[in-house]
Amino acid sequence: xxxxxxxxxxxxxxxxxxxxxxxxxxxxxxxxxxxxxxxxxxxxxxxxxxxxxxxxxxxxxxxxxxxxxxxxxxxxxxxxxxxxxxxxxxxxxxxxxxxxxxxxxxxxxxxxxxxxxxxxxxxxxxxxxxxxxxxxxxxxxxxxxxxxxxxxxxxxxxxxxxxxxxxxxxxxxxxxxxxxxxxxxxxxxxxxxxxxxxxx
Amino acid sequence: xxxxxxxxxxxxxxxxxxxxxxxxxxxxxxxxxxxxxxxxxxxxxxxxxxxxxxxxxxxxxxxxxxxxxxxxxxxxxxxxxxxxxxxxxxxxxxxxxxxxxxxxxxxxxxxxxxxxxxxxxxxxxxxxxxxxxxxxxxxxxxxxxxxxxxxxxxxxxxxxxxxxxxxxxxxxxxxxxxxxxxxxxxxxxxxxxxxxxxxxxxxxxxxxxxxxxxxxxxxxxxxxxxxxxxxxxxxxxxxxxxxxxxxxxxxxxxxxxxxxxxx
Numbered sequence: 001x002x003x004x005x006x007x008x009x010x011x012x013x014x015x016x017x018x019x020x021x022x023x024x025x026x027x028x029x030x031x032x033x034x035x036x037x038x039x040x041x042x043x044x045x046x047x048x049x050x051x052x053x054x055x056x057x058x059x060x061x062x063x064x065x066x067x068x069x070x071x072x073x074x075x076x077x078x079x080x081x082x083x084x085x086x087x088x089x090x091x092x093x094x095x096x097x098x099x100x101x102x103x104x105x106x107x108x109x110x111x112x113x114x115x116x117x118x119x120x121x122x123x124x125x126x127x128x129x130x131x132x133x134x135x136x137x138x139x140x141x142x143x144x145x146x147x148x149x150x151x152x153x154x155x156x157x158x159x160x161x162x163x164x165x166x167x168x169x170x171x172x173x174x175x176x177x178x179x180x181x182x183x184x185x186x187x188x189x190x191x192x193x194x195x196x197x198x199x200x
Numbered sequence: 201x202x203x204x205x206x207x208x209x210x211x212x213x214x215x216x217x218x219x220x221x222x223x224x225x226x227x228x229x230x231x232x233x234x235x236x237x238x239x240x241x242x243x244x245x246x247x248x249x250x251x252x253x254x255x256x257x258x259x260x261x262x263x264x265x266x267x268x269x270x271x272x273x274x275x276x277x278x279x280x281x282x283x284x285x286x287x288x289x290x291x292x293x294x295x296x297x298x299x300x301x302x303x304x305x306x307x308x309x310x311x312x313x314x315x316x317x318x319x320x321x322x323x324x325x326x327x328x329x330x331x332x333x334x335x336x337x338x339x340x341x342x343x344x345x346x347x348x349x350x351x352x353x354x355x356x357x358x359x360x361x362x363x364x365x366x367x368x369x370x371x372x373x374x375x376x377x378x379x380x381x382x383x384x385x386x387x388x389x390x391x392x393x394x395x396x397x398x399x400x401x402x403x404x405x406x407x408x409x410x411x412x413x414x415x416x417x418x419x420x421x422x423x424x425x426x427x428x429x430x431x432x433x434x435x436x437x438x439x440x441x442x443x444x445x446x447x448x449x450x451x452x453x454x455x456x457x458x459x460x461x462x463x
Contacts, residue, residue, distance in 0.1 A: 021217045058459075110459060115288070115295035116212055116253060118445025120452035148213075149253045152285045157450065177243045186248030187277050188255070 009035070061132065063108045063125045065090050073097075073106055080104040082139040086129065086158065088112045088146060096144060104140075107132065112150040113157055119150075121157065129158070133165040140168045147174045147192070173198075204270070206230055207278060208259040209318055211298040213251050215241065223251050223272065225259060226301050226318055231310040235261050235270040250275035254284050254294045254322055268307055279319075281326035288450065290325045293335035296447050297321045300339055303440035304346045314345050320412040329416050333425065335447060337415050339432055340407040348439045350432075351379025352405050358385050371396045375434035394434065400427040 009031055016027035034042050058064070059071035062084075066072070073079060083104030087093045093106050111124040121127070132138060141162050145151035155171055162169045175193025176185050185193070206229040216222045221240040225233050240247045250257045251272070260274040284294045301318055305311070321338035325331055343350060352371075353362055356379035362371070371380040372393040380401070386393060396404070403424050407415065420428070437443050446452055 113449070114445075115292040115449045116298060116445065118449050118452050119455070120449050122452065123455055147249075149285060149291065153288055153291055156286070156288055180244055184246075186250055188249035188252070188280050188282075191280075191282065 058110075059108075062106050063110055063128055064093055064106060078103075082137060083142065084129070084132065084138055084140070085142040085144055087144050088151065088154070092144065092146075104142075109145075109154065112145060112148075113153040114150045115153060116149070124154075126158070126161065130161060133162060133167060138165070138167050140170070143169065143171045145171075202263045203273070204230060204233075204259075204261045204263055206259055206261075207256065207315075208233075208275075209256050209315065209322070210251055210253050211302055212253055213240075219245075221251055222269070224302060226305070226315055227259065227310070228312055228315045229310055230308055231314075232302070232305045232307050233261065233270055234268060234307070235272040237272040237275070240272075247272070247275050248277070249280075250277045253298060255280050256319060256322075281322050283326045283328070284322065287331075289331045292447050292449055293325050293331045294322055295445065295449070296335050297338055297342070299444045300342055300436060300440075303436075303442075303444060304343065304348055311345065314342065317341050317345060317412040320415070324416050332429075332447075333418075333420060334416065336425065336429055336432060337407050337418060338412070339436065340404065340428075341410075341412055341415060343432075343435070343439070344408045348378070348435075349408065350404065350435060351377075352401065352408065355380065355382035355385055357381045357389060360384075370398055371401045373431045373435075375431070375438045378435070378438075394427065394431045396427055396431060397423060400424045400431075404428060404431075 012031045012034065013024070013027045016022055016030050017024060022030070034045075055067055056065050059066040059074055060069050061074045062071060064071040064073065068075075080103050084107050085096065085102060085104055086107045086109060087096065088109050088111060090108055093108060096102055107125070107129045109124040109126065109129075111119060113119055113121065113124065141158075143155045143158055145154045159169050173196045175189060175196055176182055182190075206227040208225040208227040210223055211226055212224040213221050216236060219239050219241045221237045223235055223237055225235065227233055237247055237251055239245050240251055249255065255277060256279040257275045257277050259272065261270040261272055263270055281294070284290050297318060301314065305314060317338065321334065324334045324338070340350070350373075354360060355362060356374060356377035360382045362380055362382065372386050373379065373396050374381045374389070374391055374393055376391045377385075377389070380396070381389070381393065400423065403418065403420050407418060410418065
């Protein structure tokens with residue numbers, strides 16, 4: 001038997017269904033879980049959602065998500081302010097940060113160019129990156145866009161944009177993932193890994 | 201769940217769920233199909249780059265009953281077009297061909313000639329033929345292979361034989377009507393017409409007649425190219441029912457922001 005379509009519970013289910021990866025059944029299960037949990041615990045979730053929407057904005061410099069005008073990385077004086085690593089999404093930034101080996105600054109494009117979807121430079125934070133280059137002091141830009149057609153398009157465009165400013169432009173290497181058997185790699189990956197080989 | 205095996209060209213791929221992709225293919229045996237590739241975005245995905253746009257692959261799919269979304273079980277690369285990943289102009293040309301095929305074909309309606317034409321178009325771009333002209337020619341050819349062939353022999357509005365207007369004469373192209381319109385219909389109808397010079401008209405007719413294998417022998421520049429690019433763009437917009445992403449996507453205006461935050 002379905003839940004009453006007009007009631008408060010149905011309203012919660014409708015909102016949960018809008019979340020990515022949540023279907024009707026999962027939404028219903030989550031809604032009943034919310035009903036069963038203590039009031040304070042359920043409201044903590046609501047408060048956290050409200051806090052994120054009210055309290056977060058984009059870093060003025062790198063467009064990462066930030067609680068203040070500048071994000072934690074741009075504020076950190078110990079980081080190398082002559083290097084910028086460009087990523088498509090904030091989630092990629094945190095994946096790179098988890099490695100602990102990169103100590104420079106970031107720039108988040110909040111998207112990628114897509115000839116298939118008609119996403120052009122005006123849709124992503126390219127001009128903000130150019131402004132940072134114009135301000136000077138940037139010696140190296142590392143492009144860490146995804147190895148997809150959109151990521152490739154973005155990297156090609158950015159390379160042309162950045163080079164006139166005199167900064168070194170590099171692209172993160174791509175090829176065979178660690179722990180994988182080479183015989184199972186596809187042709188495109190193998191070509192890229194051969195092109196990107198390095199001296200030992 | 202029957203297993204479908206076919207050669208396919210990946211037209212489009214988008215993220216789905218945590219690590220999946222929904223991929224649109226144009227297949228040799230079954231026409232346009234959509235499939236979900238579970239785990240395709242994971243580091244050690246068995247699909248590798250086979251599901252990237254503009255890659256031709258041997259595809260295995262499971263058909264799900266009462267669902268247009270199939271399950272991709274295997275994809276092995278058959279042919280790649282590396283130049284299309286390294287040049288924005290080539291990439292944009294290939295994207296236009298893919299978007300056109302998505303717009304003008306129906307799901308599950310096989311048309312091997314569309315498959316062959318698309319494959320030939322991607323090869324032509326990859327081989328270094330003039331990207332603007334190649335994109336134009338293959339758009340004309342793809343339209344010609346579907347029910348959207350631009351009408352050049354008869355008036356697209358009233359059906360009158362256009363030969364009576366005389367060889368080597370200019371034509372008026374109506375995107376709304378779907379081709380050339382005669383003098384009488386031009387006076388009667390209120391829509392906007394695009395003027396096609398005799399050379400442009402002859403080029404369009406030739407492109408519709410030629411097989412995809414020899415299409416790249418046609419050369420055009422200046423007025424012919426500019427007139428036909430405008431006419432085909434207008435016609436594609438009518439046929440697709442919307443403006444397709446522009447070939448010059450770098451000059452596209454900003455759309456909706458990806459994040460809805462207060463600043």
